[in-house]
Amino acid sequence: MELTLLILAAGMGSRYGGIKQLDRFGPSGETIMDYSVYDAIRAGFTKVVFVIREDFSQAFQDEFVSRWKDKVAIDLVYQSIDKVPSGIEYHPERAKPWGTAHAMLMAKDTIREPFAVINADDFYGAEAFQTMSSFLQKGGNDANGRYAMCGYLLKNTLSKHGSVSRGICKANHEGYLMSVEEHTKISLEPSGAIVSELDSGMVNLSPDEVVSMNFWGFTPDVFPQTEKSFEAFLKEYAFELKSELYIPVVIDQLINSGTANVRVLKSEASWFGVTYAEDKPATIKSIQQLVDQGIYPGNVWEA
Numbered sequence: 001m002e003l004t005l006l007i008l009a010a011g012m013g014s015r016y017g018g019i020k021q022l023d024r025f026g027p028s029g030e031t032i033m034d035y036s037v038y039d040a041i042r043a044g045f046t047k048v049v050f051v052i053r054e055d056f057s058q059a060f061q062d063e064f065v066s067r068w069k070d071k072v073a074i075d076l077v078y079q080s081i082d083k084v085p086s087g088i089e090y091h092p093e094r095a096k097p098w099g100t101a102h103a104m105l106m107a108k109d110t111i112r113e114p115f116a117v118i119n120a121d122d123f124y125g126a127e128a129f130q131t132m133s134s135f136l137q138k139g140g141n142d143a144n145g146r147y148a149m150c151g152y153l154l155k156n157t158l159s160k161h162g163s164v165s166r167g168i169c170k171a172n173h174e175g176y177l178m179s180v181e182e183h184t185k186i187s188l189e190p191s192g193a194i195v196s197e198l199d200s201g202m203v204n205l206s207p208d209e210v211v212s213m214n215f216w217g218f219t220p221d222v223f224p225q226t227e228k229s230f231e232a233f234l235k236e237y238a239f240e241l242k243s244e245l246y247i248p249v250v251i252d253q254l255i256n257s258g259t260a261n262v263r264v265l266k267s268e269a270s271w272f273g274v275t276y277a278e279d280k281p282a283t284i285k286s287i288q289q290l291v292d293q294g295i296y297p298g299n300v301w302e303a
Helices: 032-042 054-068 100-105 126-139 222-237 247-256 277-292
Strands: 004-008 047-052 073-078 115-119 146-153 164-171 177-188 194-198 201-205 210-218 261-267
Touching: 004 032, 004 100, 032 054, 032 126, 047 054, 054 073, 100 222, 100 247, 115 126, 126 146, 126 210, 126 261, 146 164, 177 247, 177 261, 210 247, 210 261, 222 247, 247 261
Parallel strands: 004 047, 004 115, 047 073, 146 261
Antiparallel strands: 115 210, 146 210, 164 177, 164 210, 177 194, 194 201
């Protein structure tokens, strides 16, 4: 069965201070994306689509695509702020992309099969890809409105070097997602407490909250639903400079309207990634430990 992995790699890396998508973390110079592609291929994914910015297309092809083109089908699509519905006007000084939901929409004309969505700078682990692949293959091409999310424990997804954005997920007793509440400033305090900064003030969060790390499983019917949400978003926020539409927000809308149900596929693995430049040494160390344990080869392109 055909399965596609959609990797959101168009982020500007403002908190990291560079293009972290192409930064090296593995012993042979692997990026985090290299490990995601390696895990996806092992799990049965047959195509990888990257959402990138067109201004680093050549560097991306030279440094990344060339290494994988003989192992898996690859497509590139481009995210830019001018890719909005006809007739929509927005702030002329807008520079920030419109968010992950908009990034996903860039692939609507490329993907025709069940697919998973991930971030470029998150290391999810082989087990997560296997679990998502099994879910998508079981549902097949006709599982419209039946989606999945790989959820991680909040305590396993934090950075010691600053705040992070996470979608706090609530599931019912049958394991279906009931709601996603986006928190854009979650921090680990020196005391060990986990706090979220909201407009209404600071709130404490449980370390065992299940959170979205933007690892979703969809069928292509999610695209027209997301387009509707994006149009509604633009009508309200098009003249703001920084407002973004996130995938969890769209999914929350679909759940509340009864349009979709989302199975929560829990993972107790310790996620790691690179929100800040200071996260890099710990990420390199974590990957090396996995290589030393034999979970990954010393060179993923030659395995």
